[in-house]
Amino acid sequence: MRILLVGAGGVGSAFAAIAARRDFFEMIVVADYDVAKAEKAAAADGRYAAARIDASSAESVAALCREHRITHVMNAVDPVFNMSIFDGAAEAGADYLDMAMSLSQPHPQAPYEQTGVKLGDEQFAVASDWESAGRLALVGIGVEPGLSDVFARYAADHLFSEIDELGTRDGANLVVTDDDGNEIFAPSFSMWTTIEECLNPPVIWEKERGWFTTAPFSEPEVFDFPEGIGPVECVNVEHEEVLLMPRWVDCKRATFKYGLGDEFINVLKVLHTLGLDSTEKVRVKAENGFCEVSPRDVVAAVLPDPATVGPRMKGKTCAGLWVTGKGKDGADRSTYLYHVVDNEWTMREYGHQCVVWQTAINPVVALELLARGTWSGAGVLGPEAFDAVPFLDLLTEYGSPWGIKEL
Amino acid sequence: MRILLVGAGGVGSAFAAIAARRDFFEMIVVADYDVAKAEKAAAADGRYAAARIDASSAESVAALCREHRITHVMNAVDPVFNMSIFDGAAEAGADYLDMAMSLSQPHPQAPYEQTGVKLGDEQFAVASDWESAGRLALVGIGVEPGLSDVFARYAADHLFSEIDELGTRDGANLVVTDDDGNEIFAPSFSMWTTIEECLNPPVIWEKERGWFTTAPFSEPEVFDFPEGIGPVECVNVEHEEVLLMPRWVDCKRATFKYGLGDEFINVLKVLHTLGLDSTEKVRVKAENGFCEVSPRDVVAAVLPDPATVGPRMKGKTCAGLWVTGKGKDGADRSTYLYHVVDNEWTMREYGHQCVVWQTAINPVVALELLARGTWSGAGVLGPEAFDAVPFLDLLTEYGSPWGIKEL
Incomplete structure (x- = not known):
């Protein structure tokens, strides 16, 4: 597994720190518009490299994927860039993960009653392309959603x-x-x-x-x-x-x-x-x-x-x-x-x-399950499309257990 | 009287419209960083010309003063630019008017008890230079102050x-x-x-x-x-x-x-x-x-x-x-x-x-009193340094009377 991590902000840097303790991947390219941030996050591990990326350009994402033979694109930037990263991954034949879906647009006449363009609509619209290409877009795999x-x-x-x-x-x-x-x-x-x-x-x-x-x-x-x-x-x-x-x-x-x-x-x-x-x-x-x-x-x-x-x-x-x-x-x-x-x-x-860490741990767990083959699939899928038990077990193994309480 | 009006925002444009009805001046150069704004305000009267100015540069102000043989610089921009306009007027030997004084800086240790640098301190610090040059800086001549x-x-x-x-x-x-x-x-x-x-x-x-x-x-x-x-x-x-x-x-x-x-x-x-x-x-x-x-x-x-x-x-x-x-x-x-x-x-x-108009009318009245010689002086002076009666009478003559009420 060769990962392109797009975004070295709070969540991206925490992702890099958490993944550094795991051995399921070969390398991670940490990319950011601000290359200094990418370099700082990439210093976390010897398997990491830093790069500059323009997340608003699908070509920039695809080029970086090809350059580093990326198998999985991990999107960790503000969701305004979701579609260019999602499209760039598709273009380069890589799998894709994000922690928030493509953005909504309110209903033009009745914004507080009816939905307009919904969260994820743009991504689900091309789900069949991903499915037929045999590629996985695992969307919303942070903590919430995730x-x-x-x-x-x-x-x-x-x-x-x-x-x-x-x-x-x-x-x-x-x-x-x-x-x-x-x-x-x-x-x-x-x-x-x-x-x-x-x-x-x-x-x-x-x-x-x-x-x-x-x-x-x-x-x-x-x-x-x-x-x-x-x-x-x-x-x-x-x-x-x-x-x-x-x-x-x-x-x-x-x-x-x-x-x-x-x-x-x-x-x-x-x-x-x-x-x-x-x-x-x-x-x-x-x-x-x-x-x-x-x-x-x-x-x-x-x-x-x-x-x-x-x-x-x-x-x-x-x-x-x-x-x-x-x-x-x-x-x-x-x-x-x-x-x-x-x-x-x-x-x-x-x-x-804790907030960025809690967001970042979940895609690391998911990528490890994908690397192991415990989770697999094609198309545009949410986390609930996969078996929950191995995920919750691995999360606990990472040292961060979950809880349950009757109300 | 040849006036350089610095700033064609709300107050500057209203100033241009009010002054257009009076005949005490020879010309007004309306200058703004955004020359389109200056041109729009300068269209108010045949005695007006438009120019671009960098209000943050005393040299830019002085150069425009010399080019147009300006006698009075009317400052109508945000007070952050006060000192460069004030200094530019001094450099070019023009009189100066503003509607807010040089900015304050809070007291470093006790900002909510003691004053640090006070409003106008920078201007009053060079009052003797203006006085000995025989030039007038009439500060704070909008509506409040003014x-x-x-x-x-x-x-x-x-x-x-x-x-x-x-x-x-x-x-x-x-x-x-x-x-x-x-x-x-x-x-x-x-x-x-x-x-x-x-x-x-x-x-x-x-x-x-x-x-x-x-x-x-x-x-x-x-x-x-x-x-x-x-x-x-x-x-x-x-x-x-x-x-x-x-x-x-x-x-x-x-x-x-x-x-x-x-x-x-x-x-x-x-x-x-x-x-x-x-x-x-x-x-x-x-x-x-x-x-x-x-x-x-x-x-x-x-x-x-x-x-x-x-x-x-x-x-x-x-x-x-x-x-x-x-x-x-x-x-x-x-x-x-x-x-x-x-x-x-x-x-x-x-x-x-009304708010920008009410601010702008007062410097027009003041300039007319200066043009007539009813008001005169040298140094850095506030409006209360001059006789109030001719000002209040002329304000009423402009069609905008004042009132008085016992409380």
């Missing part, structure tokens, strides 16, 4: 006879402080992606209605997260699980709620009110004249790089799936399958903060 | 025997709507300047203590504005009046409070929390690589241009000075001197929205 989808498959196979709702619930009690110990605003994950998922119309799936949308921040609910995190206010957010799970797992409803908290919701609302969430370029004064920048890129650029906040961060993050329905015995069942990671542990063990 | 300072001088000369507080109070009931009639976030004045003045530590002057600062948004107070605007919550804001008035007008205290409202304060707090108020450049992806932009410039760029919101704006804006102390008869007196402008009127009469 591990949450593995949980869905596990619940259906081993815990439930009938599922009412597959409700992904994400929450944390992370705090970032400055040098003086004062709490600061520093998202633990890509601000670009956070804005994208939180300000897009949240999508919900119901067996009778299919996919539909609501207004942002809808249906607030306090969810009590395990292992000391405690109750956090969660709201509906657009997320891949809702698009993936119903395709492979029988259920009546699929939702995703994110524990954003009041302060973060206020920040997102203000960014939206001002238009600073926009990805349409604006003309701004620069050194020698003007330049065109995307306001959302500027918001991301002023905030601390999520890859660097680890040492100043404290707390735990939890990803998980709340499943309701009837158990194998036919009785009502309400179960939360989850994965909690403590920042102190990831920083000590890997030198990466 | 007309408010004229009111201070008027109150001292004609209304009060003893002044306790000179309290500038600014408020409005302006609303901007989109094409569908929904209220939108669209500041009526330069967002760059608004951020600067609202997030810097507010400055207060007291006879015993001199100048000192507080935390942003301090001492909230509901002030009842006249002519139908009504009560608005006002907070302390850093403003030039506090630096200017005590230099020429005897008083015990000088303050400035701005009617920002809750929503706007929340926006400013979020911008500050995220660092989007910063003027330090950040590296952002652009068309061909990266470019360096100031986050604050990006915030200004995504918002509607204050010069263009006029047709979608409704309401009135009020600038004024609340004076307390003892009247000429020795009895307690509390008087608000004010200037209210209705957006509907300025749009109909001049095609410019």
